[in-house]
Amino acid sequence: MKNSIIEFAFVIGFAAASLLGNAHAADTRIFTDDLGRAVEIPTHASRIASLHDGMLTLPLIELGVIPAGSAGRISGDLPPFIRGSKGLTGYDFDNSDIQFLGKYPVDIEKVAALKPDLIISTTTYEDILNKLSAIAPTIIIDNVNNSREQMFETLADITHTQKTLDVLKTRYAQQIKDINTVIDTKSISVNVMQASGGKLYVWHSYFSLGKVLRDAGFTFPKLVEDIAVGERRELSAEKLQDLNADYIFVTYRTDRARTPQDAMAEFEKVIPDFCNYLKACRENRMLMMPREAASSTSFTALGLSAFTVLTHISGNPYAAKITK
Amino acid sequence: MLTMGVPLMLILVVSMFLLHISIGAKSLTYQTVIDAFSNFDVKNFDHIIILKVRLPRAIIAIVVGASLAVAGAIMQGVTRNPLASPSILGLMSGASFAIVVALGVFGVHSPFLTPWIAAFGALAAALLVLVIATLAPGGTNPLNLTLSGVAVSAFLGAIISLLNLMDEDNFDQLRVWLTGSLAGKNLNIFYIISPWLVITMIVAIILSRKITILGMGEEVAKGLGVKTTGLKIQLLAVVIILTACSVAMAGPMGFIGLVVPHMVRLFIGADYRWVIPYSALLGAVYLLAVDIIARVIIAPQEVSTGIITALLGGPLFIYLIKTRGR
Amino acid sequence: MNQYFTLRLFDQKIALQLPILALLIFLALFLAIVASLAFSLNAGSYNLSLAEVLDILLGEPADAASEKIVWLFRFPRSLAAILVGMMMALSGAALQNITRNGLADPSLVGISQGAALAVVASIIVFPEISAVWRPWLALLGSLSVAVLIQGLSYEGKVSKPIKFILLGIGVSAFISSITTAMLTYGNIYQASAALGWLAGSINGADWLDVKILAISCFILIPFLLIISRSMAAIRMGEHVAISLGTPILFTRYALISIAVALAAIATSVVGPLGFVGLIAPHAARRLAHCGVAVHLLLTALIGGLLVLIADTAGRAAFAPIQIPAGIVTQIIGVPIFVYLLLRQKAKING
Incomplete structure (x- = not known):
């Protein structure tokens, strides 16, 4: 009995898949995703379901493609939101037609009810790939091994927005060029730090801000250079002075109404009066940035980071002195 | 013999304390350590490391280690359950x-309130476990106590998971x-909390x-004229204060209260006049040692001390059941 | 309660005496599962009316999409929930009988934690391992822990049930701390994916999983029923069993193997599910006094019902937020556990 049900289901599944396939046959193409699967996708997808807010939805919106639905976050009493999106793109669930599909794991029936013609997912959902594929052609983007630039390229390829991406890339290249025109980055060291739970956190490159700093050619403390690309270290408070740089960037949360003072208070917990022992802080070269602008997968975030770097370091008497 | 051991243990605590403040992610000479105390210079970061980073940590390790060990020893004595401990x-x-x-829910951050909140939580959970087991x-036999403890912990754990699920940003901070x-x-x-701890320790002794x-x-106890109910209530208060203070200072640190009293009894026997002070001293030594390992094992990174206590404590627990649970 | 209905087949070559009350309860539970299944087929974010669901079940779907919702998502998921619940419940019953301790449960003796460690390690330490291998890793993890605990508690011919449980608690705590370390120091994205699995979710269950679970049930449950007589003897105590001529060591290891296999396979498909194995056998015993075989059948039905309800509630109650079934079973399960602890017979504590 059970076997016949299973077989029946398979038959129905195949029938449905081939029906769907035929309906779009005129306007599809084969796309090979990061798992090496050749997927038949609509050439111009009009209803995309995006299963990760920060890594997929945000880049899609910047490419000019508004997904029909997206995974999101919930936090305390706040309504569901797309992390970082309101401040960087203006779009969020409450002011657009983007449907909230749930947090992790997304509600697969909500995805189905969306009637998407394309599902884009991170590798997180590899285990329910067969179910997603039954709803619509599904592309998996490897968020663990791919850089953010590669993810943008893939998304632009899928959505035929290569031109938009080129414009964004040109804009970013110009922003880096603007930094290099007025700042001798080779002779200035920088670092991005966070304090939490009594420990210090540093990154090889801190997401968008880190990319700007690396692309512009700044130098980093030795301890940071020793970190592998893409990794983070949590260090003992005793290493505070080894993390000093000409300019230190600190980020603070915005989604829970945290302030720069909250971020600094965490440093106080690591070392009382830390500012006296960290030269950059003592001499007012510790710069605060909202975390979404410094960390999101977004060209707007890259631009904001580049602008912050440009305005804070260029023309500053200190920077002028050390670059001579 | 047992009186002789106390000064020896004290020497051990002091040496472990000195070792703790002498080694860390940044290597400092012993001269620097001595200078930090005798000739403190507020501008010298090395002195700050010793006095503001390592010293508070060492003191808290001593206090938490001693408190949890004594709490565990008392719980094991009162319940006659070799497996009783604040975590279990x-x-x-x-x-x-x-x-x-x-x-997470009410946004209370105050260091003044935290010990009281912790104490309230510990008290409520302890009473619940005790009521269920009784x-x-x-009655309050080892199995009943252990199982009601496991059940209450599991339930609270599930609620914490649910809260995390609903608000993962807080989870990130709390993990x-x-x-x-x-x-x-x-x-x-x-x-x-130190005045409370001192009073509680004296009461325990x-x-x-x-x-x-x-x-x-x-x-037997009743026959010898001990008012058991009153005594149990006093001891419960002692255990709750010790546990709550420890959690407020260092978060949930498992297995110390389980392992240390057992090691003490292996050498000292079951006379609690000695078990309590020895547990306090050995607990301090144990947590200092564990914290040294946590700080240097992958320096300049650090491991959370609680993970090392569980990793060392788990096998010890298993060993104790194997050898003593007959 | 003492009325029996005797089933005679093949000229009385097979005669079964069945307690009527237990049979009625069996029937009631079966109907409850069918009703819950019907409800679960109708519940979810995708709006389908009862009539539409019926049409789909009768093979006359209104459209292909709604058909997929029922046949590919809801049906296999609900069936998997029932099967997993049955397996965890039976595993718990077998463990309780073998240890003569009414409080044994696959998650109390380290089987779930072993699976968790293996899967979390694969997600965080070896992210290049595909999610497809998770069930096998979970199986490997729980089997290793089961062997470890067995090895540690082995003491020759006479077993100490309480020691088995306490060792299980110790090993579980140790293994959990390693898992916690990985979750704490792992990449946050990977950690949250691992947490999703850890909480126990039947999200991914498809027809292949249902097939695997169903085949395992078909193989393992008859075995369990066959040695249920020996089990009954063991429940009277090992010395009684020896005098009745039951091969204790064989029965003991056969039962533990079946218990571990049931729990490990179930866990491998859906992640750790706490307390089902603990509650279901007790609830069954409370519902009807009956022989071991009937008791096991009732246990299985209660387990299946519990997980089905927990999973349906978890996915539909706060949709689109999905609450993993593992958390729901734990939150419902602990109060029931405490109730049972208070009501158990004192001799179980031996």
Whole structure:
């Protein structure tokens, strides 16, 4: 009995898949995703379901493609939101037609009810790939091994927005060029730090801000250079002075109404009066940035980071002195 | 013989303390350590490392290690359950749960309130476990206590998971704390709770003779004129204060209260007049040693101390059941 | 309650005495599962009316999409929930009988934690391992822990049930701390994916999983029923069993193997599910006094019902937020556990 049900289901599944396939046959193409699967996708997808807010939805919106639905976050009493999106793109669930599909794991029936013609997912959902594929052609983007630039390229390829991406890339290249025109980055060291739970956190490159700093050619403390690309270290408070740089960037949360003072208070917990022992802080070269602008997968975030770097370091008497 | 051991243990605590403040992610000479105390220079970061980073950490390790070990020793004596300890009997999860709810749901951050919140949580969980075990057929026997402790911990754990699920940003902040950590401590909470701890420790030592009698069985104790119910309430208060203070300072730190009293009894026997002070001293040595390992094993990174206590404590626990659970 | 209905087949070559009350309860539970299944087929974010669901079940779907919702998502998921619940419940019953301790449960003796460690390690330490291998890793993890605990508690011919449980608690705590370390120091994205699995979700269950679970049930449950007589003897105590001529060591290891296999396979498909194995056998015993075989059948039905309800509630109650079934069973399960602890017979504590 059970076997016949299973077989029946398979038959129905195949029938449905081939029906769907035929309906779009005129306007599809084969796309090979990061798992090496050749997927038949609509050439111009009009209803995309995006299963990760920060890594997929945000880049899609910047490419000019508004997904029909997206995974999101919930936090305390706040309504569901797309992390970082309101401040960087203006779009969020409450002011657009983007449907909230749930947090992790997304509600697969909500995805189905969306009637998407394309599902884009991170590798997180590899285990329910067969179910997603039954709803619509599904592309998996490897968020663990791919850089953010590669993810943008893939998304632009899928959505035929290569031109938009080129414009964004040109804009970013110009922003880096603007930094290099007025700042001798080779002779200035920088670092991005966070304090939490009594420990210090540093990154090889801190997401968008880190990319700007690396692309512009700044130098980093030795301890940071020793970190592998893409990794983070949590260090003992005793290493505070080894993390000093000409300019230190600190980020603070915005989604829970945290302030720069909250971020600094965490440093106080690591070392009382830390500012006296960290030269950059003592001499007012510790710069605060909202975390979404410094960390999101977004060209707007890259631009904001580049602008912050440009305005804070260029023309500053200190920077002028050390670059001579 | 046993009196001789106390100064020896004290020397061990002091040496371990000195070792703790002498080594760390940044290598400092012994001269620097001495200078930090004798010739403190507020501008010298090395002195700051010793006095503001390592010293508070060492002091808290001593206090937390001693408190949890004594709490465990008392619980094992009173319940005549070799497996009783603050973590297994639900006190730890009660205190953590209260702090997680206070911080995550109500946004309470105050270092003044935290010990009280923890104490309240520990008390509520302890009473719940005790009530369940007492009402169960067979009364407060080892199995009933262990199982009601496991059940209460599991329930609170599930609620914490649910809260995390609903608000993962808070989880991100709390996940290090929930493993038990000694990093980034200052002595503010210590100053607030140290009078309580001193009083509680003195009470524990005063009551220690009666714990030995209680350990011989309820009937024996009553026959010897000990008012067992009153004594149990006093001891419960002692255990709750010790656990709550520890959790407020360092988060939930498992297995110390289980392992240390057992090691003590292996050498000292069951006389609680000695078990209590020795547990306090050995608990201090043990947590200092564990914290040294946590700080240097992958320096300049650090491991949460609570993870190392569980990794060392788990096998010890298993060994104790194997050899003593006959 | 003492009325029996005797089933005679093949000229009385097979005669079964069945307690009527237990049979009625069996029937009631079966109907409850069918009703819950019907409800679960109708519940979810995708709006389908009862009539539409019926049409789909009768093979006359209104459209292909709604058909997929029922046949590919809801049906296999609900069936998997029932099967997993049955397996965890039976595993718990077998463990309780073998240890003569009414409080044994696959998650109390380290089987779930072993699976968790293996899967979390694969997600965080070896992210290049595909999610497809998770069930096998979970199986490997729980089997290793089961062997470890067995090895540690082995003491020759006479077993100490309480030691088995306490060792299980110790090993579980140790293994959990390693898992916690990985979750704390792992990449946050990977950690949250691992947490999703850890909480126990039947999200991914498809027809292949249902097939695997169903085949395992078909193989393992008859075995369990066959040695249920020996089990009954063991429940009277090992010395009684020896005098009745039951091969204790064989029965003991056969039962533990079946218990571990049931729990490990179930866990491998859906992640750790706490307390089902603990509650279901007790609830069954409370519902009807009956022989071991019937008791096991009732246990299985209660387990299946519990997980089905927990999973349906978890996915539909706060949609689109999905609450993993593992958390729901734990939150419902602990109060029931405490109730049972208070009501158990004192002799179980031996």
